[in-house]
Amino acid sequence: MFLRALEIIYFFYFLSHIPITLMVDLQPLIPEHLYPSELKNLLQWYAAEFKDPMMMDPPVWFRSFVFCEALVQLPFFPIAAYAFMKGGCKWIRTPAIIYSVHVATTLIPILSHVLFYNFPLAPHPGPQTLKERLTLVSIYAPYLIIPVMILLTMLFSSTYNSASLKGNASSKSKKQR
Template sequence: MGFVTAAADAVVALLSLTMAVAAPLFDAQVVLPRGLYAAPLVGIHRWFAAEFGHYLVADPPPFFRGLVWLDLAFLWPVCVANLYGILARRPWSAATSIMAGVYVLTYMSAIFGEMLGSGRTTPKLIQLYVPFALAAVTAVLRGFCSCSAQATAVASHAPTARKKRL
C-alpha cells in the first residue's frame, strides 16, 4: 500500500506543481493584458493554442474567461498549499487534495462538454486534457484515503473508557 500512496502523492504533487506554475504564467494570459508578460511566454501561449488547436485559448468565450478567473482566485492558491502540504507531509493536505481534485474535475467537465459539443476539438487536445482529469480523480481518492487513514489512526489511539469497579 505504501507504493500506491507514494505514487498518488507524486501524481497529485505533479498536478499541483503544474497548476501552480501554469495558472499565473499561461492561463492568466487569457484574462490579463499580454503586455504584462515577457515575449517568450506570449509566444509559448500562442504556439500552444495553434499546436493543439485549442480554440478556447485562442479566442476565449466569456464562460472560459470566468473559469480562468476562478483558476487564479481559487485553484492556484489551493495548489500551492497542496504542494507544500504533500512535500511537508502535513495532515491537512488531504483536504486540499480533495478541493483541488474536485475543482479540476468540475473545470474539466465544462471544458469537455464544450469541446465535445462544439465539434471543434482535435484528438490531440482531448489527449492533452485526459491526464489532468485522471490526476484530478487521483487527487480526490488520495484525499479521501488519507482522511480515512487518519481517522483510523486517531481511533486506534483514542483512550478506551474504563468501567467503574464497585
C-alpha cells in the same frame, strides 16, 4: 509505498501547475502588455499546434474557469505541493477534496466542449477531426484524471481519512455509554 508514489505524482502535478498557470493559463485574463512576447508566442504556438481556440479567444464560461484557477487554485498549488512532498499531511485532506471536486467539475464542460462543439475555422481554428479533438482532450485530460485520483486517495486512503474514522468510532462509543 504505493501511497508515497501517488504523493510524489501529486507533488509534481501541483509544482508544475504553478508556472503553467502563471505563464500560460492566465494570459486570457491579464492585460496583454503585461506578458513578454516570448510567453505570448508560446500561447499562440500552443493554440495553433493543438487547435485550442479557447485559450486565444475564450468564451465567457471558460474565462470564468480561468478566473477560478487564478483566485482559488493558484494559491492552493504551493500549499498542496508542500503537503504532498512532505507526505501524510492529514490537514490537506479537506482542501484537497474541495480542490479535486472543483477541478473535475470544471473539466467536464471543457472536455464536452472540445468533443462536441462545432468550432469555427477562423479566426482561431478549433479541432475539426476526431484525431484533433482527441489530441486536445489528451492535453486537458490529466487535469481531470489526477484530481479524481487525489479525490479517491483522500476518501479511501487510511493515511488521510483515519482521523475521521477514529472520530466516528469514538462518537459511536460515546453514544453507547
